[in-house]
Amino acid sequence: MSAACAATETNEPDAGLVGALVSETLARLTLFAETGETTTIDLGGLPMSNRHRAALDDFLGRGEVSASIDVIGRTEVWETQFSGVWRVRHFGDGAIATDLIEIAACPKILCADRRDARLAARGMAEALELNPGIVETPHET
Amino acid sequence: MKPDDTLAGEMQRRGVSRRAFLKYGSYIASLMALPPSAVEALAEGLAAARRQSVIWLSFQECTGCTESLTRSYSPTLENLIFDFISLDYHETLMAVSGEAAEEARRAAMAANKGKYIVVVDGSVPMKDGGVYATIGGKTNHQILEDTVKDAFAVVAVGTCAAFGGLPKANPNPTGAVAISTLVAGKPMINISGCPPIPEAMTGALAYILSFGKLPELDHLSRPKAFFGETIHDRCYRRPYYERGEFANAFDDAGARQGHCLFKVGCKGPVTYNSCATTKWNGGVSFPIQSGHGCLGCSEPEFWDQGGFYRPLSTPLGAMGPALAGAALAGAALGVGAALSARSHQKHYLASLDKEKEKE
Amino acid sequence: MELLAFARGPALTFSLAIFVLGVVWRLVGVLALPPWHDYSPPREGAPPNWLAAIRAVFRKMIPHKTFLKDGMFTTINGYVFHFGLAIVVFLFVPHIVLIQSLFGVSWPGLPNGVITGVGGLTAASLLGALAYRLTSPVLKLISRPNDYISWLLTFLPVATGLAATAHVGLRYETMLALHILSVCAFLIWFPFGKLMHAFLFVLSRGATGIRFGHRGAQL
């Protein structure tokens, strides 16, 4: 670390933090596998530096699913290489606002809300009414 | 069918799903260190809430608090709060002025009697009948009393409103006082800081909106979620403090290596705020990270702690004359005591001589 | 912060002033008493008075072996809390900063972990001293309120200091204020009670050193 950047670099190497986080995740994952109990670990309150974050994500890796949500700003969701362990990262004004490890079948933020669905159903019905032709099989031209 | 006037309804009309509330709930829960189980409660509470009428009063202040809160200009997570509240009166932000503005305030108060929140920034001058700050011919004190009367809660934003701040600093020419000294019998929150961390303001408001009650407060009525720990306790430079590695000046090797700033006057150990964790400007940095000690701006009387660069463990005020005077007085008393003792002894020796004469 | 400001401000200034006043008062009050001139010829080869005094000051730091048989606890425990107090008072960085602000001199400090450990040991040692004073028949007989007050006012700064750094008890700034106030109480009491031995030991040992040196007797 050069002297010049030291003043702005917030990380004080703390090898224990990432290890502790991973152990905690493992414990919660085991619990989820056995009982189905879901949990969320909020990384926000922890003294995480970018290096910590990188080390953690390095370890967790990338799995099959990744999604991007566009709601009041961006949100990134991806499954880690460990099935059932998700990373949910909400962005605020350009920076990470909330950073979570979610242990669940599927992160809540990905799922549609039934109340939204009810409204959507109404909207879809209205749309259909406005354009009944859409349901007819289009002719090959 | 009556339009859905809940916040969820408003958002839906703008084509935003309930995911927004879930995301916002996560954000607030994370900010306030609430348990993950609170996320849904927050989201549901907010979704079901109605737009909150807020009347913002500015007294002896610098508008820095407003700047802090409205800092970002793109509609993002951080300022979503403006979609949840109805800022019915705010001199700096509102378009109207003059009597029309005052009329807006009165209208909002009448429409939301007992339900509106009064946010105050700035302290209130009380000296000389409060003439040092008047709006529309009414003193700050009158306006405050008038507005708060039918409010649901009062939020004092910034150190001036919370504790008196700069206007109250020695010699306090206007007789400035904190809002809490003038507001009795209303739920009251202080969000101190100069300026306060915007997240602390929005977090507190969102909490009230979601749960209909005040968050847990400390003995200075500050939300514990943001003011529960000292800067020092959460400071990334803390390990340097523990190891005894300090910057002795702002330009020495210690300062360059990012050592603890205690010796150059950092007030982190006695300052309760979340700068070290929430940080500023969207989590970019905070004063200590930028190489300057904490000023203690979220604490009462922070201007009058003997100087920002005076280390916390040093005495306030000049010792020299007091100690010199004490040494002189001590010497005088010592000589006096010795003379008195000697006179006791002389007295005895004289009596011995008399005995000898008798013999 | 108001209590802390009071502690750092008027309380500290006042107590330091009383400390200086009392120390000077007591030293001058004693030293201004008439001296006792010894006209007897010194033993051949007797050291000059100043040397005899200095020798006595150092000689008395270690007791004769024979007195350790029954005075082992008093001696070892005394050393533990004296060194402990010295380390905590003079090698904890915030304290050094205070000293620097008063006298302009400073020196490197020790890591906080060491200070906390030494502080804990010191507190334990002080409690041991008190327990001994409360149980030994000799000490029970010769102890005065002075001894208990001096003990308490020495123990309190150690206890409040430890509590403040360990975040035990009240809020940090309140504990810090109480710590400073306990030091103020210590400073105010210092010149008037037996804490004054921190200055007097030089005079007391030195005076006997001069008497014994003159006679060629060993201390």
Next chain:
Amino acid sequence: MTAKTTASGAAYDVQGDRADTERRDAAMQAFVRDFARTAAIHMESCLRCGMCANACHFYVTTGDPKYTPINKLRPFEQAYHRHIGPFAPIYRLFGLKSNVSIEMLQEWESLIYDGCTLCGRCTLACPMGIDISELIKEARHGMYKAGLVPDRLELMDRTAKAWGSPASPSEDFADIIRDAGEEHGVPMNIDLPKADYVVTVAPAELTEHTKALSDVAKILNKIGASWTYSTEGFEASNIGYINGDLPLQEKMTRKIIDNAIRIGAHTLILPECGHAYGAARWEAARWYGKKLPLRIIHMTEFLAELVTSGRIKLKKMGETTCFHDPCQLVRRGGVTEAPRAVLKGLGLDLTEFEDHGELAWCCGGGGGVVSNVRADPLRFKAFSIKRKQVEDAKTQHFVTACGQCRITLTLGAKHDKWDQKVESLLELVADHLED
């Protein structure tokens, strides 16, 4: 003059028929007079650590905390804080230190006289270096003024005033000297108008140890010195010094010094007596306020000079011995090497006690305790320390250089029915002079 006891059972004697307050005031005034700078510093310095207790033979052998040396100073201390200390005006103004009561003085009489031999071992134990023994000696001044002194000591005081010696009238002195000379076949010098050496004596030599009188003469004759005993100033033991009777101390000091100066002596030889050494060697000059024109030396120092300089030759005894260090001579006098040099000259192989030299245990009889019959039981208890040391040493001889120590140790052995002879260094030297 009747023996009384305090409420707690402590014995005390009272002299005279003054009112209690008058006595108390007299004591206080005398206490107050004594606080010069050093005493005041020491009064300020006690830490109440109790280290002095284990240095005291009376505490160690009785286990009674009241014998803790610093405790013996309590009335003296109280007087100091009320009248002399830097905060005395405040103490008086607010009544923080009460005046010493007569009951307290009565209670402390036995601690100050019976319970302290002025041996000064506590001074060496004190981490602050407080010279407790010196302070107790000063406290005795007030006790004497108050008329609160053990009757036996007061009797000796009056005898000394009347006779010039607590042991024998001055008129009998010349006869005693002549008798001793005749008995041991040594030519004696008495009342010579001029001499280089004036020899003084201690009470024990006028009664039990009269051989010492001729032994000194034998040695002085041997070296061909110009010397004399002198009726006008023979008594070196100073009961005023021990009792706290300052005028008597001055009178007795002046008597031997003035006399020696008159005779033109360059050296005043003190007898084998500890307190005589303290009173004359270290305190005599105080009454003159200047340096004295003659040398004052202890018998042991004199013998050591003669032996080491070869002025006398001694027959080698080739036996083993242990040595009791007299407190006033060694610990408080600094004469540590001299007796050892003499023992070496005698060819005696010295086995040192575990605590010897400046750390030696007191015989238990110093400071007038041996003369104070009231203290006998206490003294016999303290003797057990010395007895054990001597028994552990397993030597053929047991020697000392102080007549009072010798008497104390002999009485102790007698009380214990323990067959142990205590010998005098002077007598051994005189008995082994090479012809």
